[in-house]
Amino acid sequence: MSIKKLRVAICGGGVGGLVCAVALSRYLDIQVDVYESAGAFTEIGAGIGVWPRTWKILAALGLTDELSKIAIVPPAEQPQVAFNFRKGDQPEGVNFYTLTTPGGMLAFHRPDFHAVLLRHLSSQCHTYTSKRLVSYAHTLSPQPATKLYFRDGTTAVCDVLIGADGVKSSVRSAVVRELAAVAQAEGRVEDAERVLAAGPPKWSGTVAYRAVIPSDTLRRHAPCHQVLERPMLYLGKDSELTVYPISCGMLVNFAAFRSRYDKENTTFNGDWVQDVSREEFFADFTGWEPEVHSLIQAVQKVNRWAIHTTSPLPSFVSGRVALLGDAAHAMMPYQGAGAGQAIEDGYVLATLLGDSRTTLSTIDRALRAYDAVRRPFAQRVQASSRENGLLYTLNFPSLTFDRPVSRADREDFVRLGEIRSRVETNWQWAWTTTIDGDLNRALRMLDGPTPNRRRS
Ligand SMILES: Cc1cc2nc3c(=O)[nH]c(=O)nc-3n(C[C@H](O)[C@H](O)[C@H](O)COP(=O)(O)OP(=O)(O)OC[C@H]3O[C@@H](n4cnc5c(N)ncnc54)[C@H](O)[C@@H]3O)c2cc1C
Incomplete structure (x- = not known):
């Protein structure tokens, strides 16, 4: 020895x-x-x-x-x-950015x-x-x-x-x-x-609903769901979904975030990690696009994480x-x-x-x-x-949206482009x-x- x-x-x-x-x-x-x-x-x-x-x-x-x-x-x-970014908090979602990196995530x-x-x-x-x-x-x-x-x-x-x-x-x-x-x-x-x-x-004001979905289950709900093939971020006001295939495509990782920035650095009342039902967060996604709803419907077992920093x-x-x-x-x-x-x-x-x-x-x-x-x-x-x-939950000052974005609206796309460039600069x-x-x-x-x- x-x-x-x-x-x-x-x-x-x-x-x-x-x-x-x-x-x-x-x-x-x-x-x-x-x-x-x-x-x-x-x-x-x-x-x-x-x-x-x-x-x-x-x-x-x-x-x-x-x-x-x-x-x-x-x-x-x-x-x-690495991720496709889509604005999902509207009846018809809009893909606005594909983050491509060497080797991906x-x-x-x-x-x-x-x-x-x-x-x-x-x-x-x-x-x-x-x-x-x-x-x-x-x-x-x-x-x-x-x-x-x-x-x-x-x-x-x-x-x-x-x-x-x-x-x-x-x-x-x-x-x-x-x-x-x-x-x-x-x-x-x-x-x-x-x-x-x-x-x-300290509590960040955000909770994450985390689940793993068998790909076959999602396929039953939405046979051609794009998450079966590629990692997605669905952005929306005060909420965001990060979803990507894992285990060589057998499973899908699901995390839905709900943020209340006015509660940042306060105390979270309750268990930091807790089993909950999907009904608890379904309402946060009212008015979001069908792609998001199919994902939530495929969730069976979910835990809520109070994100602390x-x-x-x-x-x-x-x-x-x-x-x-x-x-x-x-x-x-x-x-x-x-x-x-x-x-x-x-x-x-x-x-x-x-x-x-x-x-x-x-x-x-x-x-x-x-x-x-x-x-x-x-x-x-x-x-x-x-x-x-802040960017994903459309809380970044001057980059908020008060109505659905449209592909035809140039001003919308300039602002989505600003989100894209800030995210990429931060993350590279x-x-x-x-x-x-x-x-x-x-x-x-x-x-x-x-x-x-x-x-x-
Ligand atoms: C929703 C969500 C998604 C995330 N996604 C990613 C991602 O995609 N990529 C990424 O890089 N990060 C991600 N993270 C962050 C990542 O999970 C954490 O940063 C990481 O797990 C921290 O690792 P750690 O070893 O420091 O702590 P932990 O993983 O928390 O490990 C701490 C260990 O210490 C043990 N322990 C605690 N107290 C004691 C004690 N007193 N004595 C002995 N042992 C003790 C615990 O049981 C535990 O095993 C994500 C986090 C969240 C909430």
Whole structure:
């Protein structure tokens, strides 16, 4: 057995935590322990879209051969339709934009995607289920370490703790308290208040109705429905539908969003995820086109998700604790990017910790480099995902419509064209850029002096 230079604990076995574990298990000198609160490593039965920027990371981790068996994967550089945009909140819908990108968006059934990640954890990575982290404490003797406390009364010890525990993260709460305490101790009272306020997740004012429809069921309702062949976004006032084929066309992923922007950043009353009947949201689509109604009629089992986001933090790192994924930057789902950003976090963090220049005495430098490259990028994606939501739900100032659009009306098409160009500008990072520049920049920081503690 090789000597371990670091013990890394990952709290949360969602997509971000597992990708980080897969990436870390490439380094034989790192001990990796993944603690998951649920009784099993699972994912909800819904779709997940992956863009070329993320796909290249999955390829670097050796995952794409297996992933290619559970999705239709076109040649990477070949132009593919990522989404057709259609204004659907009128008796006759209007297609107004086909977003074509190199490689398109790759669509997976989440449980299949998760199963591939789990199969790629090496035997040196230890996984634990039914381990809910409740708190942690830093110890100094015999050497600096972090002691983890779980709800079942057990404890564990690590050198680096990674909080990959999702939007309700308990690690985030502790990191926020630590950042605030530092600011307070340095006399920066307003910074301390600001970071404390940014801690808890907030309701976005939006709920998503999520379902998976067997393609044969949809075919019975609408034999030639275009969603059977191509990914669609149906835009309308205060609501939007994202629908695309998954599982090589056997299933259709369905997400219907209803937004109340006046409720943004308020508290959601009720369970964040709940089984509901389709009648609950059918009324939101009164007056929408028949294509949308056939989709809703094909929905059988549906859950309502109250979409929560997190405010930007001044750091994803406190001491030897780092946040990743939704724990760091939960965002609106309008760019299909939350999981992709979690994957980027996990990959960059693992590469920095695994680098031979990172040792027990230089962990801080690696974590600061992680924060320096990942935080600005992920926070930009958070902001642009929110803006896409305003555009999709026709809430973007000056881009609203008070009557059905018509193909013949030039003014309508100018405004729809404005939506198109804003969406594309916001989103193109996902297919025109790679992580390589940021990763190399972060790796170069491992050579430099340890940066001063960031002011929060
Ligand atoms: C409607 C909708 C559609 C979306 N579509 C896409 C898409 O197409 N593409 C995309 O990239 N993203 C998409 N997203 C976003 C994406 O689902 C999330 O950003 C992503 O799942 C976050 O991954 P994560 O690993 O950070 O957190 P999670 O997936 O939430 O995983 C956190 C894990 O931590 C565990 N946990 C929680 N607390 C504790 C604790 N105290 N101790 C131990 N374990 C704990 C949880 O059980 C869970 O397994 C979508 C989101 C929504 C709502």
